Amino acid sequence: MSLFDLFKRRRSAPVARERLQVLLAYERKNRNQPDLVAVLREEIMAVIAKHVQVSQEDVRITMDRGDTTSTLEIDIHIPNASGAAAL
Amino acid sequence: MAKVVVVTSGKGGVGKTTSTAALGAALAQSGKRVALIDFDVGLRNLDLVMGAERRVVFDLVNVTQGVAKLSQALIRDKRLESLFLLPASQTRDKDALTEEGVASVIARLREKFDYVLCDSPAGIERGAQLAMRFADEAVIVTNPEVSSVRDSDRIIGLLDSKTLKAEQGESVTKHILVTRYDAARASRGEMLSIDDVLEILSTPLLGIIPESQGVLRASNVGSPVTLNEPTNAAARAYVDAARRLQGEDVPVVLPVEKRGLLNRLLGRRVA
Ligand SMILES: Nc1ncnc2c1ncn2[C@@H]1O[C@H](COP(=O)(O)OP(=O)(O)O)[C@@H](O)[C@H]1O
Ligand SMILES: [Mg+2]
Numbered sequence: 001m002s003l004f005d006l007f008k009r010r011r012s013a014p015v016a017r018e019r020l021q022v023l024l025a026y027e028r029k030n031r032n033q034p035d036l037v038a039v040l041r042e043e044i045m046a047v048i049a050k051h052v053q054v055s056q057e058d059v060r061i062t063m064d065r066g067d068t069t070s071t072l073e074i075d076i077h078i079p080n081a082s083g084a085a086a087l
Numbered sequence: 088m089a090k091v092v093v094v095t096s097g098k099g100g101v102g103k104t105t106s107t108a109a110l111g112a113a114l115a116q117s118g119k120r121v122a123l124i125d126f127d128v129g130l131r132n133l134d135l136v137m138g139a140e141r142r143v144v145f146d147l148v149n150v151t152q153g154v155a156k157l158s159q160a161l162i163r164d165k166r167l168e169s170l171f172l173l174p175a176s177q178t179r180d181k182d183a184l185t186e187e188g189v190a191s192v193i194a195r196l197r198e199k200f201d202y203v204l205c206d207s208p209a210g211i212e213r214g215a216q217l218a219m220r221f222a223d224e225a226v227i228v229t230n231p232e233v234s235s236v237r238d239s240d241r242i243i244g245l246l247d248s249k250t251l252k253a254e255q256g257e258s259v260t261k262h263i264l265v266t267r268y269d270a271a272r273a274s275r276g277e278m279l280s281i282d283d284v285l286e287i288l289s290t291p292l293l294g295i296i297p298e299s300q301g302v303l304r305a306s307n308v309g310s311p312v313t314l315n316e317p318t319n320a321a322a323r324a325y326v327d328a329a330r331r332l333q334g335e336d337v338p339v340v341l342p343v344e345k346r347g348l349l350n351r352l353l354g355r356r357v358a
Contacts, residue, residue: 016307023140027177037293041144065141 022067028076037063037072052084089200091193092332093222093259095246097238098208101230102266105302105312107206108136109152109322110226112311115170115327122161124173124192126218127208128184137164138309139172140217148176151188157195166314171200182356184217202265211241216249223252224260226332227294230267231279239263239288258278262293264328270344281341294328296321297342 041061048054060075117175124147125133125234134140138258139162145155150173155175164170173192176183196203207218219225225246229239229289246259253259265281272278301319305312315323320342327337 012304012307015309019138019140019309037144045162055123057158061144061159063142063144067135071143 022065026065028051037070040072041074046078053067054078089120089197089203090224091197091203091205091222092224092226093205093207093219093246094226095207095215095219095242096228096235097209097211097215097242098230098235101228101235102264102296102302103209104132104136104206104227105306106226106228106264106296106325107133107204108311109313109325110329110332111170111202111204111328112164112167113313114202114204114332115164115167116310116313116326117312117329118169118252120169120198120199121202122171122200122206123171124196124203124218126184126214127175128181128214129177129179130176131224134162134172134174135309137172137304137311139164139174142150143174143225146176147181147192148178148194150189151185152183157192160314166310171181181213184214186217186220186260188213190216190221201299209239209317211245215242218243219246219250219259221251222246222259224262224332226262226264227268227288227290228264229288231265231273231281231282231284233279234278236284236287243288243290245317256275261290262332263288263290264293264296267298267341268295274344277333292339293331294306294324295325295339295342 045059054076058077062070062073062075092111094103096103096264111121111123113250122135123133124136125131126147127133128148134143142162145160147160149158150160161173193203205222208214217273227239227242229235243261246261247253247356250259263285267283268281269278273280281292281295299312299318299321300317301316301322302312305315308315312319313325316322321346324342327339330337
């Protein structure tokens with residue numbers, strides 16, 4: 001067993017603890033109320049649909065839930081000119 | 088056209104999710120395009136083991152219900168670009184998943200991937216049957232221990248009767264993956280031998296994964312063991328098993344007891 005292994009051995013439990021804290025805080029909160037990110041996603045999509053016709057495949061949604069902040073990334077490929085109404 | 092492989096066992100806690108992650112990563116590391124599907128509705132965990140829990144937006148049920156497109160729900164692994172995860176839904180409604188829905192998702196994944204690995208929930212009920220329903224092959228995860236072997240036998244019965252392949256008069260190709268093999272206990276004759284397990288289940292062996300602390304460390308940090316500690320004995324055993332799954336002829340070696348010098352002098356084994 002190398003020193004590196006020893007180091008890693010001690011480090012993995014705190015990582016597990018931190019990951020669980022972030023995940024469970026989020027899951028507990030969302031057990032009784034709708035997921036804020038899901039609400040945002042749906043409303044943003046509805047607004048977009050009012051102005052442009054985009055198919056679901058043209059929308060990439062990624063997220064990263066952190067312990068203090070989360071990021072929601074909505075990546076929309078809007079067809080040019082003819083396809084899109086005035087934005 | 089992908090091969091659809093169910094990772095199943097009957098018994099819980101034997102290493103299905105661990106094995107799905109490790110085999111999937113090993114296949115992707117060898118250049119294959121791999122999709123992992125978590126079928127454990129209500130109790131998803133493959134996202135956590137893969138370290139993708141913060142990035143789940145949609146799940147399998149969302150896709151089958153048309154809420155999301157398949158391409159939106161698939162989460163690409165941050166380390167391996169040909170590895171994807173389709174998370175299970177956390178809904179308490181066990182009937183949220185329908186056979187038609189699963190059929191359509193799997194049919195679409197077949198076109199885009201080389202391997203689709205289905206992580207089965209424990210048990211022999213609906214969830215486990217849906218996970219195996221469209222499989223071409225099955226990895227039956229078995230611990231060398233009586234109740235696990237018995238449950239594997241029941242699962243083999245289901246694979247031979249309840250799958251689409253079985254109903255069409257063909258058969259699902261079955262492999263036994265022995266996990267949590269403890270060489271020290273084996274050497275003391277306290278564990279069913281591999282030969283016993285294979286003879287009882289009369290099914291060929293895909294590999295033997297030793298009991299290893301590296302597996303726990305990997306799940307702590309959310310990384311398949313083959314990526315997190317490539318030289319670890321369990322990781323190497325998973326890489327070999329993945330090669331055999333692809334049809335390569337890789338000889339199986341029985342894990343040996345690892346003893347540190349001090350422990351050897353004291354006649355103790357390493358945990
Ligand atoms: N080879 C192994 N060595 C040590 N621990 C293991 C091994 N395989 C699985 N485990 C542990 O066993 C537990 C159950 O594994 P898991 O993959 O979740 O089983 P299942 O999906 O069959 O319920 C987990 O804590 C996992 O880390
Ligand atoms: Mg599991």
